[in-house]
Amino acid sequence: MTVRDSLDLALRNLGQAKLRTALTTLGVAIGIASLAGMVSLGVGLQDQFVSRLTRSGLFDSITVLSSSDIPGGFARLGGAGRQGFGRGRGRGGPALPRVELSDATIQDLESLPHVRDVFPNVRVPLQMRFNGEQESFAAAGVPRSAKGEGAFRSIAYGTFFPNDADMTCMLSLDLAKRMNDADPASLVGQTVTLLHASPAAVSAAIAAGTPPAPVETPCPIVGIVERETGPGGIGAQVTPVMLPLGRARTMALRANNYLSLTVKVAGAQYTEDVEDAIKKKGLSAFSINDALQGAKRAFILLDIVLSLIGSIALAVSSLGIVNTMVMSILERTREIGIMKAIGGSDRDIRRIFLIEASAIGFFGGVAGVALGWLVGRVINFGANVYIQQQGGTTGNLFSLPLWLIGGAVGFSIAVSLVAGSYPAARAAKLNPIDALRHD
């Protein structure tokens, strides 16, 4: 007997008991809908979380530190001198070979696959004078590549730096509000005075034992940036005062010997590979991906809990399949006897019933995914209306990727096959003589 014939017979049998088949299939559909809906919720929430992180611009960033900075601990990074005064050295085991973070390192890292940009994290200590008031800041150097990304995706007022070399600055909205609470936007186009000591002047002053004399430079404000809320810190370039990176590098004390570098990768999916490649070069690197591992584990746990809840309905509906098929076999006992008498083998009979079960599973699975999607849409719509009223950002709480659709239908068929295997075996094992006597 061919599979095609078995399929025809099985579908025909299902068609003979339309109401019962429909009800059983509906049961499976509800089970699959609840399972697919739950998993879809888990996936949707995870997508929301990940996409928000990705939009923060931190997801595709890797921070690179010189390897010898690590054993001594992060505290030394902020300290005055890596040369130290003999205290930092040899504190924790054998010293690793020192790898300086120089322009050569930047070029080296830029040649790695999937790397989009490498730039040093430069902080320029300076004082800013405006309307007779003066305050100290460590201004961050912002690379050109940051334009339109992360925190600079939208500029609150004004524009991004027009070029990399000129003395221009951007301010954080927090600082701008402190300077002019009533109308921070009016600061754009105004000029502040930056007081900064050049590297040469600082060296000379150290040699002479006198405080360095700062140089005053006028600096127009080109833009004001709202600080991105959410996870920050690593690689974040928003400081109260920001300068173009090219300009900042000429002002930094440690030229060509950077404390840390930021590596931007082409996509968040490459972060891990690039991070490994950097570590192989004897540098130490970390990214928000590391921190995300914990979150991922939490989402896996959430998915498991949600699918277990969703599975309850499916477990009940699989009992429905067993019940339907046992009933069907009872009704068709005589027919099974006839089929055996005219040459149907045990295997033929078993296959017919297994196909019936998987057909219920298939149709139930497809209908279930559709039902789950529909219910998800409705809940999503309701939830988004509520979120909007609360002033939050709307989004898809439910996500139904292709793998979930295929997985749900496949799982439905698998569950139905398992549920149908007992009735099918029972039908196959029927004694034909007894079956023929059955009314």
Add this chain to the structure above:
Amino acid sequence: MAVLLETRDLRRHYQMGASLVRALDGVSIDVAPGEFVGLLGTSGSGKSTLLNLIAGLDRPTSGSLRIFDRDLAQMSSDELSEHRRRNVGIIFQSFNLVSTMTAAENVALAMMFAGVPRGERETRASRLLAAMGLAGRQQHRPTELSGGEQQRVAVARALANDPHLLLADEPTGNLDSRTTREIMTLLKTLNERDGKTIIMVTHDPSLAGEYAHRTITMLDGAVVGA
């Protein structure tokens, strides 16, 4: 004489409650190709049990049952279904047609298990039904057919895979005398014209005497007259 079927000391015992029923208790018969044998006996004599064993629907407790030189007692369940598919065609007293299928579908079903392609199945079913005088009844369901018509569908089904051996268990038990005559004539034609070997169980000695070449009479699980 060539032998199509040979049983030796065939026994079929089964437990019913506390007592052991000896449905067959040492039956040894031979049937030659082309014979029309009537299997006579009262109910409980073991004639139907013997027919079921020959059909491969049941297994003997002991003894041998050879058809085409193969021992059914030694066959696996798959081999028995192969035997039912190829070697025998069974005709029942109660017709045993699938009630949800048309006459043509019932005949084709037997060929489906034998793996005959769909087109060939339909052509052959149609030809067989026409040969049974049911050309206009092919798309009718069993409930829309008379008893005699149903039994003729069953005969067509038994012939579907062209077996050598036709087994009939009280084929006219549910039919009136006129239809009985029709069906018996049909079987006789199949035997004489097509050379089918027929073993027919009946409790009616006159019917067996009229149509069969010879009769085997059973009583309490044993052959008492041949």
